Amino acid sequence: xxxxxxxxxxxxxxxxxxxxxxxxxxxxxxxxxxxxxxxxxxxxxxxxxxxxxxxxxxxxxxxxxxxxxxxxxxxxxxxxxxx
Amino acid sequence: xxxxxxxxxxxxxxxxxxxxxxxxxxxxxxxxxxxxxxxxxxxxxxxxxxxxxxxxxxxxxxxxxxxxxxxxxxxxxxxxxxxxxxxxxxxxxxxxxxxxxxxxxxxxxxxxxxxxxxxxxxxxxxx
Numbered sequence: 001x002x003x004x005x006x007x008x009x010x011x012x013x014x015x016x017x018x019x020x021x022x023x024x025x026x027x028x029x030x031x032x033x034x035x036x037x038x039x040x041x042x043x044x045x046x047x048x049x050x051x052x053x054x055x056x057x058x059x060x061x062x063x064x065x066x067x068x069x070x071x072x073x074x075x076x077x078x079x080x081x082x083x
Numbered sequence: 084x085x086x087x088x089x090x091x092x093x094x095x096x097x098x099x100x101x102x103x104x105x106x107x108x109x110x111x112x113x114x115x116x117x118x119x120x121x122x123x124x125x126x127x128x129x130x131x132x133x134x135x136x137x138x139x140x141x142x143x144x145x146x147x148x149x150x151x152x153x154x155x156x157x158x159x160x161x162x163x164x165x166x167x168x169x170x171x172x173x174x175x176x177x178x179x180x181x182x183x184x185x186x187x188x189x190x191x192x193x194x195x196x197x198x199x200x201x202x203x204x205x206x207x208x209x210x
Contacts, residue, residue, distance in 0.1 A: 082204025
């Protein structure tokens with residue numbers, strides 16, 4: 001039986017220096033819920049170096065290699081520096 | 084139960100008046116983060132701040148609740164300025180009210196350290 005990955009939309013957010021690098025702050029993209037953030041980013045922006053970044057899915061820090069699941073927003077979080 | 088006031092603003096931070104929630108308050112600890120002229124090796128005229136606000140607010144509330152499980156405090160007020168903040172102006176204001184100074188000082192110190200480590204707020208230096 002063929003497994004059809006349900007393709008849905010997710011908002012990809014970028015902040016601070018990552019937004020400057022990518023040239024956008026927000027972009028809608030298609031993904032499959034069993035895709036991981038690492039695979040999603042490798043597919044969308046292969047040139048982006050993610051080693052120094054964290055990733056958040058629906059405002060919660062997320063493992064780069066765990067499935068994104070049913071989410072609406074994924075954010076690239078460069079090193080934070082508030083205060 | 085800790086009372087929490089968490090706000091982001093693009094306007095200059097105006098220090099809110101102290102309102103003591105009970106006759107038990109014996110300690111009021113305040114912290115202001117002020118933009119310095121020198122950041123690293125650069126001479127600055129200010130800093131630009133941005134935040135992933137919806138996530139930042141959620142994580143700040145969670146952070147404050149967690150600290151309050153260990154440090155008995157009555158209230159915390161957190162105001163962070165976003166956008167352009169000139170040198171010598173306040174980018175962060177934090178106030179903690181408690182019955183005793185120990186918990187208030189420790190709450191303040193830990194809250195700032197952990198905000199700087201995990202809460203999605205960024206400063207971008209501009210000459």
